[in-house]
Amino acid sequence: MTTVNDQAGTAPRGHRTHEVFNQAPPRVGVNEFTSNTPLVEGVARYDAEWAAAHLSEVGALVGTAEFQHAAELANTELPRLHSHDRYGHRIDEVEYHPAYHQVISAAVKHGAHTSAWAEPRAGANVARAATFMLFGQIEPGHGCPISMTHSVVPSLMLAPELAERWLPRLYSRGYDGALAAPGDKPGVLFGMAMTEKQGGSDVRANTTTAEPLSDGMYALTGHKWFCSAPMSDAFLVLAQTQERSPRSDRTHERSDQTAQLGLSCFLVPRVLEDGTRNVFRIQRLKDKLGNKSNASSEIELDGTIGHLVGEPGRGVRTIIEMVARTRLDCVYGSAAGMRQSVAEALWHVRHRSAFGATLVDQPAMTAVVADLALESEAATATALRLARAHDDDASDSEKAFRRLATAVSKYWICKRGPHHAYESLECLGGNGYTEAFPLARRYREQPVMAVWEGSGNVIALDVLRAMTREPETVSAFDAELNLARGASSLFDAHLDRVHAMLAELATLEPAAAQQRARPVAAAMALGLQGSLLLREAPNPVAEAFISARLGADRDLEYGSLPAGTDFAAILERH
Structure with a gap:
């Protein structure tokens, strides 16, 4: 039987199902610094324009296809624990994956860890914050040891002999991930082990003990529920101090006659100065929701050598500055995540068409991505303002401001991160929900910034603690907000609400005050962001943010911007 195609001399032609069109091209080769106008402007505003060339270099690096692929590998080829070697020796x-070392080595080389300490000047913390955020935008997990290495410095300064030995190592731009004597490495990184199974955030419930040895060191014994970055070169660890009368002349030998002193802070090296491995038993790695490239662990200490940092029995006071600086880095990390989310969402909607128009030109989508951009810009502005307040030239009022503003911002910005990531993910449709695109990973990553170094209630209560114990922080914070009074009637009304909430809070019993901690912290955070944008951002940005966050028609969802919003002016900055 002869068919029509046979008669024509041609074979049947199937439909070409794998022709790719109407898809966004790969988002590579973008300079992540120069393309981020709010970040560029903020760096200049806060006295760090001298770092612009360096930041442009970092922005170009993290925007390469090679760096993005390394970030992906670090999160898909996950850290693996080897408790023993092939012969049965305990190695912990x-x-x-080599990609993780590639990422963290680049971050150290460019000073994302301790550049602000090593080379202090006006804007040093702003430049360091921008560097940290650029690396964290593409690969956030490595930011954990980078942050702790930065944050440990002020705590170590309380122990001059330890600081003299360890700070030059911390300030180095060299990296080697292998375990070795700290003096033999090109640079070192720090971790932290505070929480335990029975206590969590209540570190005073810790049961790990530290017994003094005859050589001035301590032997630590206990179990830590969370130890971040267990391959770091040293850790700050909290333990209950026992005072003893040394009786032995032998190094590291325990003595007797105990007297409990309370919680103290210790520097615990993974490898001792002579190359001997300290007792540091990794029980398991945590199987986390996100933050996959960064290993978090449970560890057991058993006669582990530690050096006292600060005064015995005052461990919380010693480590609190490290905690505060790490909380600030959580703000940076959340802001970096928001920037990635906005950048990826806008890249998609600017390159994909549907129903006869590019997605970004569809009014409903325009409103969503513009609102996401507003959130990102507000977070960036807040992060950089806080960074400048942490420079060495900070006045007493700046120090008071940063004490309260860091806690307020950590509470709010870190809580905004997960929903912001989800809404950005949704802009990509089904692609956003797949692991082939980075926003699924970002969605899982954002909650860690809200949990790390104090979840919502802990931070809200810290806001109350600062206001109660350090009333000068309230005055400094209020002065910052009032710099924008008169620029917007909506903002002025919000300021009045904040003042009324603070006045009411001062009359409440402690239990009732705790119940009001969250709404007060949220109102203060929005006041700070509104004040910053009114003073620093273009009018279309500030007006849209104030209306969407403080206006009578404000909505819980992104995309509810008022009529008359200048969407083009908002989006051209991103």
Whole structure:
């Protein structure tokens, strides 16, 4: 039987199902610094324009296809624990994919860890914050040891002999991920082990003990529920101090006659100065929701050598500055995540068409991505303002401002991160929900910034603590907000609400005050962001943010911007 196609001399032609069109091209080769106008402007505003060339170099690096692929590998080829070697020796080593070492080595080389301490000047913390955020935008997990290495410095300064030995190592731009004597490495990184199974945030419930040895060191014994970055070169660890009368002349030998002194802070090296491995038993790695590239662990200490940092029995006071600086880095990390989310969402909607128009030109989508951009810009502005307040030239009023503003911002911005990531993910449709695109990973990553170094209630209560114990922080914070009074009637009304809430809070019993902690912290955070944008951002940005966040028609969802919003002016900055 002869068919029509046979008669024509041609074979049947199937439909070409794998022709790719109407898809966004790969988002590579973008300079993540120069393309981020709010970040560029903020760096200049806060006295760090001298770092613009360096930041442009970092922005170009993290925007390459090679760096993005390394970030992906670090999160898909996950850290593996090797408790023993092939012969049965206990080694307690975590093996990372080479891509992780590539990422963290670049961050150290460019000073994302301790550049602000090593080279202090006006804007040093702003430049360091921008560097940290650029690396964290593409690969956030490595930011954990980078942040702790930065944050440990002020705590170590309370122990001059330790600081003299360790700070030059911290300030180095060299990196080697292998376990070795700290003096033999090109640079070192720090971790932290505070929480335990029975206590969590209530670190005073810790049961880990530290017994003094005859050589001035301590032997620590206990179990830590969370130890971040277990391949770091040293850790700050909290333990209950026992005072003893030394009786032995032998190094590291325990003595007797105990007297409890309370919680103290210790520097615990993974490898001792002579190359001997300290007792540091990694029980398991945590199987986390996100933050996959960064190994978090449970560890056991058993006669582990530690050096006292600060005064015995005052461990919380010693480590609190490290905690505060790490909380600030959580703000940076959340802001970096918001920038990634906005950048990826806008890249998609600017390149994909549907129903006869590019997605970004569809009014409903325009409103969503513009609102996401507003959130990102507000977070960036807040992060950089806080960074400048942490420079060495900070006045007493700046120090008071940063004490309260850091807690307020950590509470609010870190809580805004997960929903912001989700809404950005949704802009990509089904692609956003797949692991082939980075926003699924970002959605899982954002909650860690809200949990790390104090979840919502802990931070809200810290806001109350600062206001109660350090009333000068309230005055400094209020002065910052009032710099924008008169620029917007909506903002002025919000300021009045904040003042009324604070006045009411001062009359409440402690239990009732705790119940009001969250709404007060949220109102203060929005006041700070509104004040910053009114003073620093273009009018279309500030007006849209104030209306959407403080206006009578404000909505819980992104995309509810008022009529008359200048969407083009908002989006051209991103």
